[in-house]
Amino acid sequence: MTQQASPQGLTWFQDARFGMFIHWGLYSILGKHEWVMHTDRIPVPEYEKLMAQFNPTKFDADAWVRTAADVGQKYIIITSRHHDGFSMYDTALSDYKVTNTPFRRDPIAELADACARHGVKLGFYVSLLDWHHPAYRFRAESGLAWEDYLAFLHGQVRELCTQYGEIVAIWFDGDWPRHPITPENEYFLPGGSFEYEKLYDMIHELQPDAVIENNRHVKPLPGEDIQGFEQDLPGENTTGFNETTIYGLPIQVCMTINDHWGWSRNDRNTKSARRLVHVLVKSASVGGNLLLNVGPTPEGEIPPLHQERLREVGRWLERNGESVYRTRAGVIPPTRETVSTVRDGHHFVHVLDYVSDCVILSGVPAHVQKARHVASGQELEMEREGANFFVSAASDRTTIYIPPELRDPYDTVIELM
Structure with missing residues (x-):
């Protein structure tokens, strides 16, 4: 029987209304957003070489969490592993991870400690697809089966649910319709079931208060607690990714401050603070949260302009926060x-x-x-x-x-x- 998040966990999440999304990984080094491995057709051996360059010497978990807390963001969701397959924490299930770079540290462990100090909750983005794992993309050559990838995926989610204290959410991404194998879509190979019922029950058993969101479903599945909208509000559907229908679940709108999720050095299309405030309150007006993204630099800093936009929203919330937090539609x-x-x-x-x-x-x-x-x-x-x-x-x-x-x-x- 598929469970749901606890009532107190869901209530806390709805009361929070405003969170920080963080996309950070090897792709940040190239400064061309998080899909660069796919868009630039970078082979796995070449992309793996980025590991030797990853050394964000200016990373300060406390500074990131203080920024979120100061601007009124009540939770942070960070990419534990994006589609490129690189794990941003010290997983025991892969050597392709941040602690095997010159940086050597576990940034998610440091973020968990900082969140506990500042009263901000932590959650994780998890990619369902993996352009690096041999059981996902190279099954024919590796001799591995789909079940080998499932064991890896479910095992990583278990690690995230047991290694970093209480978490607020697991945010899944990458369950798109299956594609035939062609050179054009080699990054989206057909797979089997992700066994969501087992996966969701495990999360709800290990983290009863954590909410589950799967951003790529038209209609939410049993066990999912939140319906996601990407880069648009319910009823707008400007990106084509999401249905405009709300299926009786609380919603969350995720949005970038410029045009990309990961660090993109040439992306100067930064949204105004006025636009960001409007998205926040429009989301709240239909019973939704805003998960506003930042893409830290290869050095480990949140871009200064993005920090300033966040602080402008925070200054507005200082005057008007009672109209957002703990509200309903x-x-x-x-x-x-x-x-x-x-x-x-x-x-x-x-x-x-x-x-x-x-x-x-x-x-x-x-x-x-x-x-x-x-x-x-x-x-x-x-x-x-x-x-x-x-x-x-x-x-x-x-x-x-x-x-x-x-x-x-x-x-x-x-x-x-």
Whole structure:
């Protein structure tokens, strides 16, 4: 019988609302994003040579976790192994790992210690496919079977669930439709079942509070706790990776700060802090988290511009965090300019754009009698038409006036109570 995450684990995850995604590995050395082995058709022996160059002398786990904590990110999910097959922790199941590089240290162990110090939770990205493992990509030549790869995959997940203390999530990636074997898709060879029921039950038994997300399913499977959206919000479907339907599960939107997940030295298409705040609150407005990615450099630093964008979002959260953390999907219908969240009966309207000197809403619950500007605490002028404060009917029209000096350039938040 496939289990689910514990109610307290799922509640904590939904309350957190904002996390840091980290893509870091051998590909960072090349500075051309995490798919470079595939896009540049790099043979395994050539790609393996990057191990001798991996020595991030500026890596500071405490600095990474402090950044996340300072900007209001409640958890971190880092790539334990990406599609290139290189393990970023001290696995006992492969020699193709970070502790066999000149760096020699286990960065995930150091991150786990730093997370414990700063009250941030840690989780792991796990690639289901592996461009390096002989039982995945080279079965014909190696004489290995699909079951050999399954033992490796399940064994690594067991290590992650038992070696680093309490974890918040396991985030799976790479279960795409099967492809015929051709030179063009040699990196996506057909395989068998990943035996999800066994895999998920093992995670839930070892880490009862951890949530499971598999980012490549159209419809979540039994045992999965979170539905993922990549680079878009539910209903937008701008990337083509995800269905727009929400299947009754809490959601998580993962997004890059520029165009790539791994370090890309020539990628200057950095999103504005305003855009990132909007993605955060739009995610929260439909009951979702935002997992915002950084791609550290080969030296082990989070790019300074990405840190600054994160800190801008953090400064907005310092003023308006009560409208994001511990909230659930809003019940006030969104407009072109607004979305909403709700917490403990208090409704938060996020004004993302201005087309006039007032905000006009419909469907505001009838019990609402006051409006407050969250950042300043100042009461706002509000008019209601058609509201009946003695029954549970919704108002037809609610108008709120926001003085120009109180308008936030990213998102002005109004509490209705």
